[in-house]
Structure formats: C-alpha cells, structure tokens
Amino acid sequence: MPETSPPVSMDFIRTIIxxxxxxxxxxxxxxxxxxxxxxxxLHIGHAKSICLNFGIALEHEGGTCxxxxxxxxxxxxxxxxxxxxxxxxxxxxxxxxxxxxxxxDYFDQLYEYSVQLIxxxxxxxxxxxxxxxxxxxGTLTTPGKESPFRTRSVAENLDLFQRMRxxxxxxxxxxxxxxxxxxxxxxxxxxxxxxxxxHMPHHRTGNKWCIYPMYDFTHCLSDSIExxxxxxxxxxxxxxxxxxxxxxxxxxxxxxxxxxxxxxxNLSYTVMSKRKLLELxxxxxxxxxxxxxxxxxxxxxxxxxxxxxxxxxxxxxGIAKRDSTVDLALLEYCIREDLxxxxxxxxxxxxxxxxVIDNYPEDRSEELDAVNNPEDSSxxxxxxxxxxxxxxxxxxxxxxxxxxxxRLAPGREVRLRYAYFIKCMDxxxxxxxxxxxxxxxxxxxxxxxxxxxDGRKVKATLHWVSADHAVEAxxxxxxxxxKTPDPDAGKEGMDFKxxxxxxxxxxxxxxxxxxxxQGATPGxxxxxxxxxYFCVDLKDSTKNRLVFNRTATLRDTWVKIAKSQG
RNA sequence: UGGGGGAUAGUAUAGUGGCAAUACGACGGGUUCUGGCCCCGUUAUCCAAGGUUCGAAUCCUUGUCCCCCAGCCA
Numbered sequence: 001m002p003e004t005s006p007p008v009s010m011d012f013i014r015t016i017i018x019x020x021x022x023x024x025x026x027x028x029x030x031x032x033x034x035x036x037x038x039x040x041x042l043h044i045g046h047a048k049s050i051c052l053n054f055g056i057a058l059e060h061e062g063g064t065c066x067x068x069x070x071x072x073x074x075x076x077x078x079x080x081x082x083x084x085x086x087x088x089x090x091x092x093x094x095x096x097x098x099x100x101x102x103x104x105d106y107f108d109q110l111y112e113y114s115v116q117l118i119x120x121x122x123x124x125x126x127x128x129x130x131x132x133x134x135x136x137x138g139t140l141t142t143p144g145k146e147s148p149f150r151t152r153s154v155a156e157n158l159d160l161f162q163r164m165r166x167x168x169x170x171x172x173x174x175x176x177x178x179x180x181x182x183x184x185x186x187x188x189x190x191x192x193x194x195x196x197x198x199h200m201p202h203h204r205t206g207n208k209w210c211i212y213p214m215y216d217f218t219h220c221l222s223d224s225i226e227x228x229x230x231x232x233x234x235x236x237x238x239x240x241x242x243x244x245x246x247x248x249x250x251x252x253x254x255x256x257x258x259x260x261x262x263x264x265x266n267l268s269y270t271v272m273s274k275r276k277l278l279e280l281x282x283x284x285x286x287x288x289x290x291x292x293x294x295x296x297x298x299x300x301x302x303x304x305x306x307x308x309x310x311x312x313x314x315x316x317x318g319i320a321k322r323d324s325t326v327d328l329a330l331l332e333y334c335i336r337e338d339l340x341x342x343x344x345x346x347x348x349x350x351x352x353x354x355x356v357i358d359n360y361p362e363d364r365s366e367e368l369d370a371v372n373n374p375e376d377s378s379x380x381x382x383x384x385x386x387x388x389x390x391x392x393x394x395x396x397x398x399x400x401x402x403x404x405x406x407r408l409a410p411g412r413e414v415r416l417r418y419a420y421f422i423k424c425m426d427x428x429x430x431x432x433x434x435x436x437x438x439x440x441x442x443x444x445x446x447x448x449x450x451x452x453x454d455g456r457k458v459k460a461t462l463h464w465v466s467a468d469h470a471v472e473a474x475x476x477x478x479x480x481x482x483k484t485p486d487p488d489a490g491k492e493g494m495d496f497k498x499x500x501x502x503x504x505x506x507x508x509x510x511x512x513x514x515x516x517x518q519g520a521t522p523g524x525x526x527x528x529x530x531x532x533y534f535c536v537d538l539k540d541s542t543k544n545r546l547v548f549n550r551t552a553t554l555r556d557t558w559v560k561i562a563k564s565q566g
Numbered sequence: 567u568g569g570g571g572g573a574u575a576g577u578a579u580a581g582u583g584g585c586a587a588u589a590c591g592a593c594g595g596g597u598u599c600u601g602g603c604c605c606c607g608u609u610a611u612c613c614a615a616g617g618u619u620c621g622a623a624u625c626c627u628u629g630u631c632c633c634c635c636a637g638c639c640a
Contacts, residue, residue, distance in 0.1 A: 010580095011579085011580095035640095036640095037639085037640050039639090039640080070640065072639095072640080073639060073640075075639090076639075076640090129638090130637080130638055133637095133638075134636070134637085137636055138568095138636075139568085139636060140567095140568050140569075140635075140636060141567055141568045141569095142568080143568090144636090171638085172638065174638095175638055184569085185568050185569040185570090186568090186569055186570070186635080187568095187569080187635060187636050188635075190636085193637085193638050195638085196638035197638080198638085212638095214637095214638075214639085214640090215639070215640050216640095218640095219640085235570095235571070235572090235633080235634065236633095236634055236635080236640095237634095237640090238570055238571060238634075238635090239569075239570055239571090239634070239635050240635090241570090242570095261571085263572090263633095268577085274640095316578080316579085316589065316590080317578060317579075318578065318579040318580085319579090320572095320578085320579070321571070321572065322571090322572050322573065322632095322633090323571095323572070323573095323632075323633055323634090324577080324578060324579090325577075325578085326577070326578060326590090327576085327577045327578075327590065327591065329577085329590060329591055330577080330578075330589080330590050330591085332590095333589090333590060333591090334590095336602090336603095337603095340602075340603060341603095345600080345602095371599095374599095374600085374602095374603075375603065375604095404601090406601070407601090415599060416599095417599060417600070418599075449599090450599050451599075458599085459601095460599095460601080461598095461599045461600065461601095462600095463600075527600085527602085529600050529602080530600045530601080530602070531600090532602095554600075554601090554602045554603095555601090555602065555603090556601070556602085557601045557602090558601045559601090560601095561601080
C-alpha cells in the first residue's frame with residue numbers, strides 16, 4: 001500500500017515561492033541561503049531558519065541553499081565560530097554542497113560597486129564623526145539634516161574613498177554614505193553608512209582591507225552575486241527592505257532577489273539573543289556554549305537531542321509573521337517521541353535505597369530476560385543479573401504512603417521489573433536521623449519473570465539494580481535554565497540573569513546502573529526506565545568514569561498527583 | 567506627534583465569503599510488567615465596535631493593543 005503523504009499546509013513563504021514558480025519569475029530556479037555571522041554559536045532559533053532555507057531548497061527540483069558567512073565585521077568574528085557553524089549545520093543533516101561562500105570573498109566586487117555608486121553621485125564620503133552623524137540623522141518624528149559633505153564632487157569622493165581604502169585615515173574619521181533622503185520617514189534611508197574604516201585584520205582577508213562594508217550594502221549584493229531568488233530573514237529587517245531594493249536598483253544588477261521576512265523563534269524558559277547567551281558563557285553561569293542547558297545546537301546535542309527531533313520541532317512550529325513564544329514543552333515532546341522509538345531501555349537507580357531479599361539465597365545470582373525496547377521488538381532482549389541485595393529508588397518507597405501512592409510500603413507487594421514480586425517486611429532506619437536506610441523484603445519464587453501464576457495483581461512495577469553487579473556513574477540532571485517562562489520580560493533595567501534557575505543542574509555522583517552499561521559509548525542514548533532519557537556525555541565521560549546527561553524526563557503522572565495532593 | 571509590521575483556544579500554526587482545523591499543554595477516562603508509550607473524551611463564536619451580505623475569522627469603516635526602527639552591529 002503506497003503511503004499518501006499527509007496534506008502539508010503551506011506557510012506564507014512557500015506560498016509565495018510556489019506562486020513565483022507558477023509565474024516563471026526566476027526561470028524556475030529556487031535558491032535560498034543561510035547567512036550567519038560567525039560571531040557566536042548557532043542556537044535552536046537558527047535551526048528554524050536553517051530548516052526553512054534548506055528545507056525549501058530540498059522541496060524543489062534543482063533547488064539549492066547556500067551557506068554564506070556574513071563576515072563584514074572583523075571586530076566580532078572568528079574562525080572558531082565558522083567551524084562550529086559548519087559542523088552544526090552538517091549535524092542537522094543539511095548539505096550546502098559546493099555552495100559555501102563568504103561575504104568577505106566579495107570585498108573586491110563590493111568595492112567596485114561602491115565606486116559605481118559614487119560615479120552615479122549616489123554615494124559620498126562623509127567626514128562627520130559618529131556622534132555628528134547621529135545628530136544629523138534626526139529622530140523618529142523629525143527629519144534629518146543633510147551632511148555638509150553631501151555635495152562633494154564625484155572626483156573628490158572617488159579620491160577620498162580610494163584613500164580611505166589605502167589606509168590614509170584613522171578609524172571613525174570618514175565613512176562612505178549612500179545619498180538617498182535625509183527626510184525619509186524610514187531612518188534606514190537617511191543616507192545610511194555603506195563603508196567604515198576599521199584598521200583591523202580580518203579572519204579571512206588578513207590585512208588586505210582597512211575599510212569594511214556594512215550589512216545593508218553587503219547583504220543584498222551578496223544575494224545578487226550568488227543568484228539567490230528568495231532572501232529569507234527575520235522581521236527586524238523589514239525596515240531594511242527598501243534599502244535592500246534601493247542598492248540593487250541603483251546598481252542595476254541582473255539579479256534582484258526578493259527579501260521576505262518571518263518571525264524569529266522564541267522559546268519559553270529560554271533566552272535566545274547571542275548577546276545574552278554570550279553573557280551566560282562569559283560570566284560562568286554555564287560551562288560553555290555547549291553546556292547542555294544552553295539552547296545552542298551544540299548544547300542540545302550534548303544534552304542528547306537528536307537532529308530528527310529538532311527538525312521535527314522546526315516543522316511543527318510553522319512559519320508566520322507574528323511574534324510568538326513556543327512552549328518548551330513542544331521541544332521536549334519532540335525529543336521524547338523520537339527517543340521513545342529508538343532509545344534502548346535500561347535500568348538505573350539514581351538515589352539508591354538498599355533492599356535485602358531475606359529469603360533469597362546468599363550466594364546465588366541469576367540472569368533474567370529484559371526487553372530492550374517494547375516499541376521495537378527488533379531491538380531484542382538482554383540479560384540482567386538479580387541477587388539478594390538490590391537497589392531501588394528512594395522515591396519508590398514510603399513508610400506512610402498517601403492515597404494513590406502505589407509503590408512499595410511496609411507490608412505491601414510490588415513487582416520488580418522483569419524479576420519477582422517482593423513484599424516489604426521490615427524497615428531499617430538510621431538511629432540518629434530517622435532516615436530509612438534499608439528495606440528487608442521477601443520474594444515469591446513463583447513470580448519469576450514478573451508474572452504471578454495465581455493471577456494476583458500488583459499496583460506497581462519498580463526498576464532496580466543488583467547491588468553486587470551495579471556499575472557506578474555520575475548522572476547530571478538538567479532542568480530549565482530559567483525559572484520563569486519569559487526571562488526576557490523583566491522590567492527596564494531588570495537583569496535577565498535574576499531569573500536563572502538555581503536548580504537547573506543537579507549532580508548525582510554515584511548512581512547505580514545495570515552492568516550492561518559498562519563502557520557505553522559517548523553520545524549513546526538510553527531510556528532509564530521510569531526516569532527519562534539519558535545520554536553518555538560527549539566531553540566528560542570516560543571508560544573509568546561514566547557520565548550521563550538527562551536529556552528529558554519521562555512524562556510523570558505521579559508527580560502531578562503528588563503535587564495536587566499537596 | 568514619524569515609519570514599518572502583527573492580532574484565531576493556555577501555546578503555536580491552519581482556515582482568506584459557507585459547520586473555526588491540527589499539534590503541544592491542561593483536565594477526565596481506558597489500557598499497561600515503565601504512574602512511559604498507546605487509545606478515547608473535554609478544552610475558542612477568531613482584539614473591539616459598527617457596516618456590507620442569505621451568510622464574515624475572512625470584505626469595508628473606525629478604534630484598541632503588541633512588536634521593530636534613531637550602530638561607523640548583523
């Protein structure tokens with residue numbers, strides 16, 4: 001039976017592109033681009049853009065998506081970022097083929113274009129300093145004033161600009177400006193700066209240049225040079241579109257891409273601005289760009305997220321123009337759904353409570369069969385050892401259980417998963433603290449494997465690990481980095497860092513794992529039954545010292561019940 | 567008091583003149599050797615007010631609210 005693909009409702013951008021294709025607007029070509037500035041690490045918001053741009057290219061016969069580094073500001077950009085960005089895009093599963101570009105590769109062409117503009121008397125060298133330019137720009141409600149240098153002759157502009165390039169002038173002493181309209185209601189059109197002097201080596205062009213083009217001049221021309229058909233960007237560039245179009249119109253290039261803006265991604269309990277993420281890294285609030293609590297792709301990867309989950313998430317959130325904040329719960333849903341299907345189940349006890357099975361022989365141990373993944377029988381089964389002394393989760397025992405607590409309690413019988421029914425006979429407490437430190441139970445040999453021949457039922461099934469066979473590991477329990485849904489929302493002057501969740505990381509230094517986990521490979525993912533999804537840390541886990549990161553908890557109905565009971 | 571955008575359930579996204587749809591969340595129930603997964607049910611008259619129309623989320627009018635713009639950042 002051939003599967004019919006579900007009706008995909010098109011977002012407004014895909015609708016525009018389909019319309020353009022129908023009208024043969026770009027001779028049937030679809031060329032998009034993902035244009036990051038290499039000044040930081042990619043985050044889940046970039047993934048939205050990457051999935052959009054590469055996704056659209058993939059949906060069309062012959063469609064391509066370019067990866068272009070928008071590297072026009074050497075004061076902020078570094079090769080380290082270039083590399084991380086490339087590996088993140090690749091990790092997401094996208095391929096730019098031979099279409100890897102750098103805006104800095106166009107510096108010569110861009111220079112020629114600006115000379116053209118000067119020759120058309122559409123650009124001039126301005127000697128006003130930054131403060132003066134701001135002053136002359138006017139305000140939102142009042143028009144700007146024309147610069148006294150606006151009327152310089154073409155010849156003088158050409159000479160001055162050439163000397164700017166030659167390095168005759170200091171940083172900030174002169175700029176090249178477009179000659180548009182100082183009274184425009186759109187501030188971007190009030191003679192925007194096209195080039196500034198920056199005596200600073202560039203990560204790719206070295207010391208070749210001491211003048212660097214601005215975004216507005218570079219971006220549209222880079223798009224044009226590459227033959228981009230649809231230039232997709234975020235909402236804040238909407239005001240720049242008239243300038244994007246002005247530059248391309250004045251220069252009469254043969255390719256004039258269409259800029260289309262969409263809303264950037266916001267996620268609850270998360271900050272997304274590069275500035276804020278950098279602040280978290282620089283201030284030591286997290287361990288780095290790839291801290292598993294960070295919304296960066298490297299952080300999510302280390303946390304255990306899969307590319308499939310992230311791409312599914314990007315498909316689900318859609319594309320629109322209104323500002324919105326997606327619920328973090330949706331991202332968590334996506335990773336759970338993916339991992340539910342593929343992660344092998346294992347048993348691990350995070351906070352061990354010792355259980356002695358009094359009627360189980362001292363020196364005996366046996367191997368029991370356990371299913372690796374109930375969602376996928378092809379993943380097979382494994383053996384797990386059982387013996388007289390076990391660990392169960394501290395949370396799975398209560399001396400004085402409230403209503404609806406189905407787990408172990410004095411006199412109560414529960415099932416140990418894939419093993420036996422056990423009954424709690426005695427509770428040993430620390431004399432000083434009163435804390436429960438050990439349980440004495442009996443087991444029913446007839447329930448081997450987990451089923452009672454007499455058909456009696458048990459309300460709970462607990463995970464467990466044999467004490468003698470257990471492997472120890474460090475387990476890092478991650479939670480939301482911020483305790484409020486909108487950490488950005490603070491009043492004026494309020495620091496977003498005050499919303500940091502002090503409990504975003506809890507380290508369990510010696511969890512007990514079933515022995516099969518010995519030597520687990522970094523990056524591999526498991527479901528710890530009844531607890532959540534965990535992955536072996538890519539950086540800190542070693543052969544002798546396993547380190548697991550919690551990717552996500554399982555949905556937990558019991559905590560809800562417990563909470564509602566107070 | 568300028569310009570550019572945007573308002574559909576708790577959240578996100580469809581619907582663009584004909585029964586407001588889907589997903590997540592929440593709540594209730596079923597099932598269960600994971601209190602997981604899975605299954606079932608509940609959860610909005612579409613920013614407001616007028617108007618056009620047999621019929622409006624959709625078209626018109628007038629408002630209201632929210633976001634972005636005064637970098638030699640992108």
